[in-house]
Amino acid sequence: MIPGRRIDLHVHSRWSPDGRSTVDELVAATAGAGLAGFALTDHDSVAGHPRLAELARARPDLLLLPGVETSTREGHLLAYGLREAPPAGRPADETVAWVVAHGGVPVVAHPFRHVHGVGEPVARRLAVPAIEVVNGHNGRAQNARALAIATGRALGHTGGSDAHGRGELGRAWTLFSPAAASPDGLLEELRRGSTVGEGRSASPAYRGRLALRSFALRLRRGLRPL
Numbered sequence: 001m002i003p004g005r006r007i008d009l010h011v012h013s014r015w016s017p018d019g020r021s022t023v024d025e026l027v028a029a030t031a032g033a034g035l036a037g038f039a040l041t042d043h044d045s046v047a048g049h050p051r052l053a054e055l056a057r058a059r060p061d062l063l064l065l066p067g068v069e070t071s072t073r074e075g076h077l078l079a080y081g082l083r084e085a086p087p088a089g090r091p092a093d094e095t096v097a098w099v100v101a102h103g104g105v106p107v108v109a110h111p112f113r114h115v116h117g118v119g120e121p122v123a124r125r126l127a128v129p130a131i132e133v134v135n136g137h138n139g140r141a142q143n144a145r146a147l148a149i150a151t152g153r154a155l156g157h158t159g160g161s162d163a164h165g166r167g168e169l170g171r172a173w174t175l176f177s178p179a180a181a182s183p184d185g186l187l188e189e190l191r192r193g194s195t196v197g198e199g200r201s202a203s204p205a206y207r208g209r210l211a212l213r214s215f216a217l218r219l220r221r222g223l224r225p226l
Contacts, residue, residue: 006173008038010160015042020165033170037063075118076109105190110135112142130156134197136171137162159197172199
């Protein structure tokens with residue numbers, strides 16, 4: 001295995017409508033999940049960032065990166081290093097430009113996810129430095145298609161568990177170099193497209209459980225999507 005820092009770049013807390021763990025619970029579970037840190041990427045929200053910053057000061061042994069999963073018109077986009085959430089519902093190209101203009105790093109999330117993925121045409125043209133190629137909630141075929149596009153475009157590869165509870169933390173991760181010793185160092189390697197996505201894809205049985213959980217949540221939300 002290539003030596004480096006394992007960072008889970010796709011993690012949700014209770015600040016997401018479908019999140020089940022607090023930021024504190026996620027931080028407490030990080031080392032036990034085999035991770036050097038994680039990125040908090042709640043849906044269209046940075047409300048968990050103040051607590052994440054407090055915990056980062058209390059836990060200097062961990063790399064805790066502020067992020068957000070933004071809902072664009074075409075699908076979901078991950079963004080890292082922002083102080084505020086990008087406006088939701090805008091075209092993906094416009095959202096990518098907004099993220100970069102505000103000092104963040106945009107990454108395409110699970111491009112082949114049903115409903116929430118941007119799809120192949122958009123994944124092939126968005127001006128991003130990396131694509132999520134291992135998502136812990138996606139099947140092997142979906143992740144393989146994302147990997148093929150990222151590799152074909154010579155972009156960076158990222159991985160994230162898409163955890164919505166602490167028990168899922170670390171199912172997938174992004175491998176950074178040992179030199180990435182701070183959140184700024186993580187952002188720089190993402191910008192350079194030098195990261196590697198690793199971890200487990202979801203089995204058919206696991207995806208079935210996720211689908212049932214998602215449907216139950218949508219029922220409680222009046223069938224409104226996340």
